[in-house]
Amino acid sequence: MSETIVNLIHQTAFFSLTWGNLVMVAVALGLMYLAIVKEYEPLLLLPISFGMMLVNLYPPIMQEGGLLHFFYQLDEWAILPSLIFMGVGALTDFGPLIANPKSFLLGAAAQFGVFAAFFMAMLMGFDEAAAAAIGIIGGADGPTSIFLATKLHQTDLLGPIAVAAYSYMSLVPIIQPPIMRALTTEKERKIKMEQLRPVSKRERILFPIVVSIVVCCVLPSTAPLIGMLMLGNLFRESGVVRQLQETASNAMMYIVVIMLGTSIGATTSAEAFLKLTTIKIVVLGLLAFAFGTAAGVLFGKLMCKLTGGKVNPLIGSAGVSAVPMAARVSQKVGAEADPTNFLLMHAMGPNVAGVIGTAVAAGVFMAIFGV
Numbered sequence: 001m002s003e004t005i006v007n008l009i010h011q012t013a014f015f016s017l018t019w020g021n022l023v024m025v026a027v028a029l030g031l032m033y034l035a036i037v038k039e040y041e042p043l044l045l046l047p048i049s050f051g052m053m054l055v056n057l058y059p060p061i062m063q064e065g066g067l068l069h070f071f072y073q074l075d076e077w078a079i080l081p082s083l084i085f086m087g088v089g090a091l092t093d094f095g096p097l098i099a100n101p102k103s104f105l106l107g108a109a110a111q112f113g114v115f116a117a118f119f120m121a122m123l124m125g126f127d128e129a130a131a132a133a134i135g136i137i138g139g140a141d142g143p144t145s146i147f148l149a150t151k152l153h154q155t156d157l158l159g160p161i162a163v164a165a166y167s168y169m170s171l172v173p174i175i176q177p178p179i180m181r182a183l184t185t186e187k188e189r190k191i192k193m194e195q196l197r198p199v200s201k202r203e204r205i206l207f208p209i210v211v212s213i214v215v216c217c218v219l220p221s222t223a224p225l226i227g228m229l230m231l232g233n234l235f236r237e238s239g240v241v242r243q244l245q246e247t248a249s250n251a252m253m254y255i256v257v258i259m260l261g262t263s264i265g266a267t268t269s270a271e272a273f274l275k276l277t278t279i280k281i282v283v284l285g286l287l288a289f290a291f292g293t294a295a296g297v298l299f300g301k302l303m304c305k306l307t308g309g310k311v312n313p314l315i316g317s318a319g320v321s322a323v324p325m326a327a328r329v330s331q332k333v334g335a336e337a338d339p340t341n342f343l344l345m346h347a348m349g350p351n352v353a354g355v356i357g358t359a360v361a362a363g364v365f366m367a368i369f370g371v
Contacts, residue, residue: 020270021056028053028265034170041170041325044142047258048166051265062266071263075158076150080260081143082224087253088355089208089232090245092323096349098203099196102303103315107353109299110319113138113292114361117284124280130154132365133161134281138288139358140322142166146264147225148362151371159267160278164285166264172325173332175286176293180317180333183297188304189337191312193346204237211356219363221371226359293317296350318347321354 031049035042055062062068074080097103118135126134133154136145145165149158168175181189208230216223235245300316314334318326330347 016059017057018270020274024056024268024270024273025053028056031167041166043254043257044166044261045170047261048163048265051262052163052268053265054262055266055269059269062269068263068266071259072266074259075146075263076155078147078150078224080256080263081147082228083252083256084143084260085225085359086228086232086248087256088323089229089234090236090249090253092229092233092236092352092355093348094207094233094237094352095199095204096196096345097352098199098207100346100349103349104353104357105303106296106299106316106350107319107321107355107357109316110292110296110350110354111139111357111361112295113288113290113320114358116291117288118365120287121280121284124284126280129369130157132369133157134284135288136358136362136365137161137165137168137281137285138292138320139354139361140165140169140172140289140292140320140326141355141358142169143260144225144321144358144362146260148365151221151362151366152369156272157277157281159264159269159272160281161285162264163268164282166261168285168289169322169325172320172322173329175289176317176326176329177333179290179293180297180314180329183294184301184313186337188301188313189334190341191304191309192338192341193310193312193315193343196345201237201239205234208233208237215356215360215363219360219367221366222359222363225362226356229355229359289320292320296320312341312343312346315343315347315350318351319354319357321351321358323351323355324348326354327351 028049031045034040035045035049051068060066114135117138118131121131121134122128129152133149133152136148142162142165146158146162149161212227212230215226232248235241235248296316296319297313300311300313303311304313312334314330318330320326327344327347331344334341334343
């Protein structure tokens with residue numbers, strides 16, 4: 001009987017936990033606090049933090065044959081990131097972008113952070129493929145970060161990259177406003193923009209088809225992301241497959257978020273995460289995001305001058321692809337300067353352009369490295 005009790009005790013996790021595991025469990029609990037109490041992007045942070053806690057309490061859950069290992073395989077095969085993009089497409093209104101095509105330029109300008117971080121990562125000792133996977137964090141797009149990291153065979157860095165990308169997405173309301181205020185004057189923040197023109201149903205239907213053809217012909221490697229994004233949007237805009245649109249944007253989307261979040265969180269075991277490399281990735285991700293925000297605002301200032309003051313530079317910050325949070329931040333900062341200013345729909349143009357822009361940036365990296 002005593003031997004049975006001893007064996008039972010040794011089967012508990014207390015004998016295998018390391019200080020590193022305890023640190024990561026504490027980090028996971030901190031992220032849960034941000035998700036539940038502060039409500040910082042809980043749909044992302046809650047499953048990620050719980051997966052982080054599980055893998056540090058019971059590492060076999062992520063080893064071959066473990067539950068979360070099977071979820072992670074779907075990440076590696078680019079299935080879950082692509083399905084997330086379908087759900088995003090089914091939820092997204094591209095009308096503001098169609099009504100104001102110049103928004104594409106703001107979305108493109110915000111990708112400067114991606115390429116700035118790419119070069120900074122190489123200066124910090126990362127090889128080119130790893131630098132590209134890290135740089136894409138600047139697009140503030142978790143699924144694209146996961147997609148590119150797996151395509152470039154940077155699975156060892158996937159955990160820190162994904163956690164950094166999703167963390168910065170959830171912290172958009174904290175990170176962006178100081179940069180936006182520092183780079184704009186109060187007069188610029190008060191600029192009111194003209195109402196966007198109405199967009200016809202024909203334009204809305206043609207948009208996802210045309211974008212898919214153009215982008216996939218130029219960068220075929222982006223087809224899984226751009227194709228699914230535009231397919232979801234076509235479900236939405238066609239008006240004839242309401243059941244598919246609702247499934248893609250609700251039930252399927254939430255199932256995929258659960259599987260994606262917990263599996264990404266489970267890549268953050270203490271052995272894999274508590275390294276100097278992780279700190280470098282977190283710092284580079286923050287710099288990438290800050291550079292992207294700044295580039296968008298500065299390009300917005302340029303457009304403001306070229307249009308004679310018709311463009312509020314604040315909407316340039318929404319060029320990162322954290323939809324719709326970045327657009328809401330543009331609205332909030334603009335409303336602080338003038339409560340009657342309504343920038344949300346104008347900011348949605350660069351915001352959704354940023355989703356396409358980040359996917360294109362990932363396609364450029366894949367083309368460079370022959371993926």
